[in-house]
Amino acid sequence: MKTVLIRVRKNVRAVGVRSYRYIFIILFSLIAVGMILLIVSAFADVSRGVLLAGIISATTASACLAFFHFRLTTYINQLTYLLKNAKLEHIKMKRASDLGPLAEAIVEFITGYVEKSERIETEQTEISLQLQLLKKQKKNIEEIIYSIRDCVIVTDPFDRLLIANDAARELFGFGADAVGSGQIGEFIGHSDFVKTILHSRRTGLRHVKHEFNFETNERTKIFDCIISCVKDEQDVTSGVVAVLHDITREKQISQMKSDFVSHVSHELKTPLASINAYAEMLVDGEAQDTETVNRFCSVIQTQAQRLNRLIEDILNISRIESGLTKVKKEHLSVAILIQDAALMIDSYAREKNITVKIQAPIICDQVYADRDMVSQVIANLLSNAVKYTPAGGTVETAVQVNEAEQIVRVTVTDTGVGIPAGEIEHVFDKFYRVEANKECAKGTGLGLNLVKQIVEKVHGGKVFVTSTPGRGSTFGFDMPLATGVTCKTVLEK
Amino acid sequence: MSEEKQLKVLVVDDEIHIVQVVAIKLRNNGFEVITCENGEQALKLATNEKPDLVVTDFQMPVMTGLELVQNLRSNPDTAQIPVVMLTARGFALKEEQKEELRISACVSKPFSPRELLQSIEEILKATVPA
Structure with a gap:
């Protein structure tokens, strides 16, 4: 019986759960045979050997049945517990038991499920990371677009505003709420520009370059406009990108x-x-x-x-x-240079009947500078003063020394035509000529720029001008006082 | 050049040396020359003196050469005076303007006084009856 059971057990392991059916049939058959033998022995005279065999067979079969039932129930309970508590590793350990194929099937199913779940989880993490990256990239691109000094306008296939950076909003004077809320024509007053965008979108012209004049704060600004069409996979225009580059300054130059x-x-x-x-x-x-x-x-x-x-x-x-100039600096008296320059301008001033007054006393006015250059500065200022002063006027020069600030100040004051307030800040600009005074005298607009370059760039000084139109102007410059020079007073000549 | 009738030329330029050189050249060749430094003075002189020809610079303070010619043409007394324009900017004067204002010749600076004289004599020969 034991051998049979062992064999049965081996068979069960070999054939799996389906084999239990045959084990139970055999066991029930043995119990039935035992019971029949007991019943027969009660009514007929059966040998004790047969009876004993019947009893033993019925008892053993019952015990085996009970054992198998117990074992099966235990396995099922264990599996239920392990499944409920998701202890896959422990389930795997049960593969070796009688319910091996069932456990194995469950393990395979669960393992597949878990792997799939893990794969989905990984994919989800990757997607989430990519999303974050894309969001960051989008933000970066937006920041780049918004920080561009050129005006950038992007429209969709329905000519609505998709993107308008700060420069564009400032130029056209609309708020951030305009983006995505309506057609560009509603927010951009410049009809030619709007027409060009609409035309580009309709015709699909990739690059159009135009010069546009925009009126802003009573000033006309000139822009170069580059319009590119955004094409989708089917090569259909899905929007337009317009970039406006301010070329006002280039045009002015x-x-x-x-x-x-x-x-x-x-x-x-x-x-x-x-x-x-x-x-x-x-x-x-x-x-x-x-x-x-x-x-x-x-x-x-x-x-x-x-x-x-x-x-x-x-x-x-x-x-x-260009920084190529050779500078020969030495200790100079500014007042003496003024006297020399006044002598040179004398005939021109007399021709125009203009009095040139020179301040006589010179007190410690030494500068460390290039003689020719400073002479040219003074000559230019004096010549300008005479040039723009009507006949009978006066041109006066003065030298002041400010020991506290260690500067020498030279001024040339005239009773000339003066400079309008709006133009005074430009008089030292290269090529600049005061519009109202162009007719008074000819000039290249270089003299005062040369003065500024020599005083500021070469000698570290500062030029200045004050003026009252119709009454006259004062041009002057400050230059650092020369260090290590003994002050002396030169008396009036 | 007729000896009985001395032809009168008005020379206008803010550049005194130019005025002088043109005046000397013309005087040496038998013209009477009157000179001035700007368009305003020229307009008065043209009205009062009625010159046979005006030589004017293009770019001048107070009144440009072009404005001077426009003013001359608008006054019936001076409308017919032939004008020779001296210019350092040949490109500044358009052909239409030249025709409209009946500017007889444009002479670019630097110029030859010899050629200027020739040009003046030709213009006067064509416009002033001998």
Whole structure:
């Protein structure tokens, strides 16, 4: 019986749960045979051996049945407990038991389920990370677009505003709420610009470049406009990106340069015209006496010098700007340079009947500077003062020493035409000429810029100007006082 | 050049040396020359002196050469005076303006007084009856 049970058990392990059916049939058969033998022994005379065999077989079969039932129930309870508590590793340990195939199937099912669940979890984490990354990238791109100084406008296929950066909102004067709320024509007053965007979207033209004038705060600004169409997978225009680049300053510079070339060409041609004409007159014998010959030669000479001065001015500014200028600094008295400059301007001032007053006493006014350059600064200021002062006027120079601040201040005050308030801040700009005073005198707009370059860039000083239109102007500069020089007073000449 | 009738030329330029050189050239060749430094003075002189021809600079303070010619043309007394324009900016004067204002010749600076004289003589020959 024991051998049978062992064999049965082995078979059960081998054939799995379905084998239990046969075990139970055999056990029930044995119990039935035992019972039949007991009943038969009660009514018939059966040998004790047969009876005993019947009893033993019935008892053993019952015990086995009870054992199997107990074992099966225990396994099922354990499996239920383990499944409920998701202890997969323990379930795996039960694979070796009689319910092996069932446990194995459950384990396989659960393992598959768990793996799938883990895969989904990993995918979800990845998606979440990608989403975060995309959000961050979107934010970065938006920040880039919003911080661009050029105006950026993006529209959708229905010509609604998708993106308008700060510069665009400032230019067109609409708020952040305009984005996504309506068509661009509702927010942008510049009809030509709107038409161009709509046209680009309809025609799908990828790049259109136009020059647009926009009126902003009573100023006209000029923009270069680049419009690109955004195409989808089917090559259909799904929106438009318009970038407006402010070229007002470039245009102004270009205009200034062109004005400068025009001015300079005029200024160069004027002395050249005199030189050419007088030289030809000499060749043609139009100077009939020595005095006239000398006069003609003198004109040629002064005009050649004038031409040279103009060319020098242009070259000096260019050299100072490029840092190529050679500076020879020495200890100088500003007042003495003023006296020299006044002598040079004297004939011009007398020609115009203008009085040039020079401050006489010189007190410790030494600067450490380039003689030629400072002379040129003073000459330019004096010549401007005489140039823009009507006949009978006065030009006065002054030198002040501020020992506390260690500066020497030079001023040239005239009773000239003056400078309108709106233009005064530009008078030291290169090529700039005061519009109202253009007719008073010719000039290239270089003189005062040269003054500023020499004083500020080369000597670390500061230029300044004050003016009352119709009454006159005061131009001046501060320069650092020379250190280590003994102060002395020079008495009036 | 007729000896009985001395032709009168008005020379206008803010550049004194130019005025002088043109004046000397013309005087040496038998013209009577009157000069001034700006358009305003020129307009008065043209009205009062009635010159046979005006030589004017293009760019001048107070009144430009172009404005001077416009003013001359608007006054019946001076409307017919031939004008020679001296200019350092040839490009500044458009052909239409030249025709509209009946500017007889444009002479670019630097210029040759010899050629200027020739040009003036030709214009006067065509416009002033001998």
